[in-house]
Amino acid sequence: MPRRSARTLWAAKLAGRDVEPSAETLRAMGAREPFHGIVLGIDPSLRGTGLGVVEFAGAGNGRLLFSRTVRAPAKASAVDCLGHIARAVAELLDRYTVRHVAVEETIYVQNFRTAQILGTARGAAIAPAAMRGTPVFEYPPLRVKQAVAGFGRASKEQVAGQLRGILKLDAALGLDETDAAAVALCHALTFRQ
Numbered sequence: 001m002p003r004r005s006a007r008t009l010w011a012a013k014l015a016g017r018d019v020e021p022s023a024e025t026l027r028a029m030g031a032r033e034p035f036h037g038i039v040l041g042i043d044p045s046l047r048g049t050g051l052g053v054v055e056f057a058g059a060g061n062g063r064l065l066f067s068r069t070v071r072a073p074a075k076a077s078a079v080d081c082l083g084h085i086a087r088a089v090a091e092l093l094d095r096y097t098v099r100h101v102a103v104e105e106t107i108y109v110q111n112f113r114t115a116q117i118l119g120t121a122r123g124a125a126i127a128p129a130a131m132r133g134t135p136v137f138e139y140p141p142l143r144v145k146q147a148v149a150g151f152g153r154a155s156k157e158q159v160a161g162q163l164r165g166i167l168k169l170d171a172a173l174g175l176d177e178t179d180a181a182a183v184a185l186c187h188a189l190t191f192r193q
Contacts, residue, residue, distance in 0.1 A: 034058040035191050037099030038065070040092055040129070041184030043176050044103065044121040046078060047071065049085050050176030053096050054167065054184040062185055064167050065096065067177040078117065082124040090128040101129040101136045102187035104144060104179060139186050144179075147186035 035056045043050035049070040055063045070088045072081040092098070103126060106118045129136050142152040149162045160178045163169070166185060173181060 035188040038096050039184040039187050040098045040101045041180040042103045042125045043179035044125045046081050046117050046121045048176045050180035052177055052181030052184050054181055056188045062167050067173055069174050069176040085124040086128055089125050093128055098134055101134055102183045103138050104183045105138045105140045107141055137187055144182050144186040147189045148182045
């Protein structure tokens with residue numbers, strides 16, 4: 001099939017002709033290849049880290065394989081919590097053939113201690129992937145919301161509703177698991193090969 005410009009394709013569409021653009025035309029127009037593979041999404045937190053393993057087989061074909069919120073016992077020290085997070089991530093990396101890890105970036109916090117705690121939780125979540133050489137990508141919360149719900153200031157409920165529809169989930173996930181799966185979906189929708 002010869003390469004056609006976007007203008008030619010649009011004119012054909014307006015004329016009522018069903019025209020499929022070639023792969024070369026799509027690349028020239030800035031279209032990207034759909035993401036294929038498994039993404040481990042992580043929403044890090046010391047006492048409630050969300051994990052979501054999502055498999056993508058092309059555009060709009062995400063399937064949730066596993067989700068979990070990592071919770072340490074109430075009396076566990078911060079160091080023990082970090083160990084729980086690292087072990088949970090390592091177990092998932094061992095169980096699934098994860099192509100990429102997607103992590104939600106830390107939101108801006110004014111309290112130094114809170115920022116430090118969130119930073120250590122992120123480190124514990126990322127370290128097992130880094131040790132295995134699995135690529136890690138980070139996304140700010142606004143970008144995740146925009147990719148999943150179409151609006152960077154979407155509420156958690158709006159993101160959860162969109163995620164449930166896109167991944168065809170029967171039941172709603174917990175908030176931390178929703179955020180983790182949303183980060184994985186954001187990665188699949190925005191990653192450039």
